[in-house]
Structures are given as C-alpha cells and as structure tokens.
Amino acid sequence: MAGFNVYEFYEYLNRSGAWARLDAGDPDIPPPQPVLEVLRREAGRLGYTGASGLPELRERIAELHGVDAREVIVVPGAKAAIAALVHSSSTLGLVAPYWPGYQVAARLFSKRVVVTNASMREEWRPSLEAVYSLARMAGMVVVNYPNNPTGAILEPRVFRELVEAVAVDAGAVLVSDEAYRDIVFDGSRVVAAEVQVENVVSVYSFSKTFSVPGLRVGYAVGDPGLLGRIRRFIEATYTCVPVPAQLAALKALELLDEATERARRVYGERVKALEGLVPREVFSFVRPRGAFYAFLRIETGADGVELAWRAARRGVGVFPGVAFGGEKYKDYVRVSLTSPVHVLAKAVRVLAEEACNAVSGGRGCW
C-alpha cells in the first residue's frame, strides 16, 4: 500500500463526518431483534467457558454442515481463525485481489506470501492451474468466495475442483474464508469443508449475514488437526468466546434462512442499482455476484489513492485498490454497498466527478 496511510485515512473520515461510508465492511441492515434479545437475557453469563465453544453451538453447526462436532470450533471472529492459521503456516498463498487482513496477519507473523492474480477479464476467477501451482509453492492457500473486494463467486462445481486441487492434488492446506457465504445473488452457498475435511478449514463469520461485526463471533469447520492449531492460538491469546455471544450465534442460526434472504435482497438490489448509476466511461467493473462490494476500475487515468482522498474530502469514503494486492490495483477503488441506493447514487456521482477532476485539473470530463 505504497503512499496510502490507512490510519490517517480512517481518522480523516471519522473526524470529518463523511456522509457516505462506502469504505468499510460494516453492514447497515439492522441485526435481528431476537439475537439482541438473547444478548440482553444472557448478559449475566460472564464466567469462563471452554476454548472450543459451547457444546450446543458446536453441535448445531456440525449438524448444519453434516460434520462431527469435533470438526467445529467457535472463534472470536473469523479473523482470529484466519490469523491462527496464517501463524501456523510457513508460506502463505493468496489470490489477488484479496482482503487486506491476510497480509496484515502475514506481516505480523513474518510469513512469506506468494500471490497469483485473478483477472478482471476472467471475472476475477483464477484458473485451477494457477491455484494448484500456488498451493504447491505455498503449503497453505487462502481463498475467499464470495470475494471481497470483487464480489466474484465460483460455481459450486468449480469450487469443488478448487478444493480438491489444493487439498488433495497439491496436498496443501486450504483456508476458505466464507465470511460472505450466504450473500450470493445468482448462485448457491459453497462450503469447502462440505467437499473435503482433510487439509481444509471453512471459516465463517456471523458479522455479515446478521450485521453483528462488533460481536466478534464466528466458527471454523474442517480438519480437526487444523482446528487444533486455532484452538491453541485462541487459548494463548484470548481464552474463550463470551457465552452471551455464543448463545446469540445459536439464535442467529435459527434465523439463518430469513437473514440470508434479506441480505441477498437488500444487497442484490443495490448491485442492480449500481449498474445503472456508474458511468461506464469513468468506471468499469464486473457485476458482483455475491458479498456487498464492487471493485471499480478507474478509466480516466486517475490514481485510486488520489481518488479515495479526493472523495473523502467531499464526504465519501471508498477504499483504494492498492490495499487489495498492491500496485497492480492502483487504478481501482472498492465501493461497499452498505448504504441505501439514494446515498449510493449521490456518492457514485461524487466519485465519477473526482475521477475526472483528478486528471483534468478540476474541469470534469463530461
């Protein structure tokens, strides 16, 4: 992220009171009331509990995925599970563009990272050959579908082939970050650990589907040996997930179908709206098929970091592409669809104006 100071940027957005926060991944759909009721009712359960999670929650998750409860661990946020696995790796393989958190963990733990780049032309889907080679080189590969930042998904058949290419053929560890698993607009859920358990971990977050990012609860399903690495990491660094949060997660799973339906509808409508809002002479993008982001390529020649700062000064937060894989993405910005359509419309107009102003000395371009 040469030339982009993320702290300074966030601080500016917070301090200046931006009216469109399309920079973060904080869902704007309210969390389900029954989940909040559980948090209120169980607030007093503040003792220690086991590092792997409450048995009733683990069993419910196991049932959901058709695995054994020993193949499930509850975690204090998906990030904790991912960080634990990154810590346990020797070399990490990533498919760019990728969520910056993988690199943050790799840097903290001084891990070597090898990257294969997906291309916009291929709708941000990497070839199986590229992922297989990455797995042979790296020993551990993290994939993320539906993808942050592109919204790409893999067809279930292709996803199954990818799981097998990494975990069986290359004999590497596959970490499947499934934070956006439920949010697909024209496809179906894919769960890596349902394809194959050995060498595979599917990491899930309650944050996105249920709009509870500050609750810090998620789970991982898969190879018990790999879950053991996660458990040891959590024991050493965190202890245990609060019982009220786990009971809230259990309630959330009861509401999975309706929360999924709602998230797909709300974010799906915004994707549709976005297609009508974005002037194609200014930005090109692949229609997101899942998650709630669009990865816009700037066609005016403006730089993504400069555009992010220009937009920020007009009250619109977006995240520059370099954060998702370096200089290769300097012509991109990521837009989070976490605001209503009328806000998106105004924000996209500001973005387009600034993408032109940046290269025309402020005279716009259409």
Add this chain to the structure above:
Amino acid sequence: MAGFNVYEFYEYLNRSGAWARLDAGDPDIPPPQPVLEVLRREAGRLGYTGASGLPELRERIAELHGVDAREVIVVPGAKAAIAALVHSSSTLGLVAPYWPGYQVAARLFSKRVVVTNASMREEWRPSLEAVYSLARMAGMVVVNYPNNPTGAILEPRVFRELVEAVAVDAGAVLVSDEAYRDIVFDGSRVVAAEVQVENVVSVYSFSKTFSVPGLRVGYAVGDPGLLGRIRRFIEATYTCVPVPAQLAALKALELLDEATERARRVYGERVKALEGLVPREVFSFVRPRGAFYAFLRIETGADGVELAWRAARRGVGVFPGVAFGGEKYKDYVRVSLTSPVHVLAKAVRVLAEEACNAVSGGRGCW
C-alpha cells in the same frame, strides 16, 4: 508440565461434576448489577469500532493513572495484551512460580524463556539483583504482583525499585501483569506505569475485581511504542473490543472502590479461614497477601499431580504446582479461594486426607 494433561484434567472435572472447583481463577462473587445493566442496555451496539478502544474509556483510564490517553489501550482481555508483547519479544524472562499463560504464549510463538525462581523462604519475593540479571538476559520481563499462584505482593517501595531496575538500569521491557492489582489484604495497589512509562506496560483485567472473566476486557497503560505492538497484534487477530463490553468496563470503573472493598473483604476472610483450616503437618504455605490463591507445599512426600488427580476423583479441583514453573514445584498445589469458607473447609480436609493416602497406601496419616 511432565505427566500432567491439563485438557484431560479439566474434562474430568467438568464431566464428573466436582463440588469444589478450586482449580480455576473464576471468581464466585457476583458481578455488579449496574455493569450487567449496561451490557443489556447497550447490547445493540454491534458495529466495528477502533482497535485502541473507545475514547471515553481510554480517557477515564488515563485519568485514573495520571497518564495521557495515548498511553492507554483497551484490550480483549489482559491475556491478549500479554500474548502480543510476548510475541514481540526475543527472549522472555519470568519469575517462577508464574501464571502458566506466559509459557503458553511463549511456546505458541517459539520464544526462548529464561526463569529466575523466587523462594518460599523469601515469601516468594525475588531479589532485585535476580530480576535485574533476568532483564539483562531476556530483554523483556513479566512480573505479576499480587502473584498468581502464591499471593505474594511487593511493598510499593520495592516494586518501584524493581520497575527501575528492569526498565531503566537494565534497559529492558517490563510487562507488569496487574490482573489482581486491586485485591490486596494488607498493602496498597501498585501500578508499574505510574512509576515509569518508558519501557513499561501495566496490564489490567476487569475479570478479577469485577468477576467478569467471560467478558474479555482489560487494558494496558504505558509506553506508547509498546502499546503500538499490542494494537497491531489486536488488529491482525481480533479487530476491536465489543462496544457493550467497553461501556460495561467504563461503568465498572465508577464502581471500582466498592468492588475493590468487597473483593478484599471476601477473599481476605477466606485467607484468614484457610490459616485455621490447613493442617501444617500436611501442607505449609506463605499467607497470601493478595489475589485469591494459596500455593500449598505438600509436606507428606506426595506428588502434586497425583494429589490433584486424587482430589479430583473425590470432587475437589486444585491445580498441580508443576503448571507454575515445572518440576521444581512438583511438591505444590495451588488452591483457588473462589468458594465459600464452608466449601473450602470440606475441600481442604479432602486434600489433606489424599496427601496422606497417596503416601500411606490409603491409610491416611493422622
């Protein structure tokens, strides 16, 4: 911990339904109602927040310690701050007997550990010379007063000298684990970061004073450079402490004096009772001056791990001494004073009987 499987041991205690859980550090005083009320009222605040903590909480903590808010970070449990600092160390210096969590983190992050042993004869207080030498060897030293497992405290004057010996004279990092800071029976609170900020971090937990171990909230005060290491670790592995937990912590600080007074009274009475309950021909110990543990030396010749298992089979959980510094402490067990006196009385009787049975083929010894 040769020969002691902590998972198997906990699982046995949980499964068998032990009637006296003197093995854990889970306080039995109920948490303050106003803290629970805040958790209930603020349960819906589930968005992301900054990785350093809410400004109002940081400022309140800064005021409490007479430091700047930049010298404060809110953490998801004291353990997270300690693990982050251990991760950032090259070699770690410990004073045995010590809380096993330091070793767990050091093992996870493959850190070399050097140890100096305090002696029971010196009431478990290490000499300044020994701690200074440790700091010169290790570069980072963790101390913990009031101490788990011994209940030892240092006089404020001695503590100040220790801070200066490590952080100034030896130029090493001092991590002062102050989880039991408030719980002293005949002394006063000591806060390392109030003595000296540079090279020093004081880590505090809300868990013990306020009986909220499952809430996972604590804070660290001290050298901003060291707090930066903690922040980077939390960002990479956890994201942010839930807002309701932080607001509960803010409320807890309003109740600090009464919670402190209550904890000192309740655990202090149990310490006093323990002195009358423990047969000195079976166990010797130094009267704890803080925290809520007693570290009993077994005088019958029985082994601590064997005694812990024998007691467990009679429904009494205690923790074997080897967990707190290896074979040197094989003749010890740690007893948590987290049950009422009438339970302690029965449990100590069982412990004493088993300490005799272990060496007399079940015939007892008095």
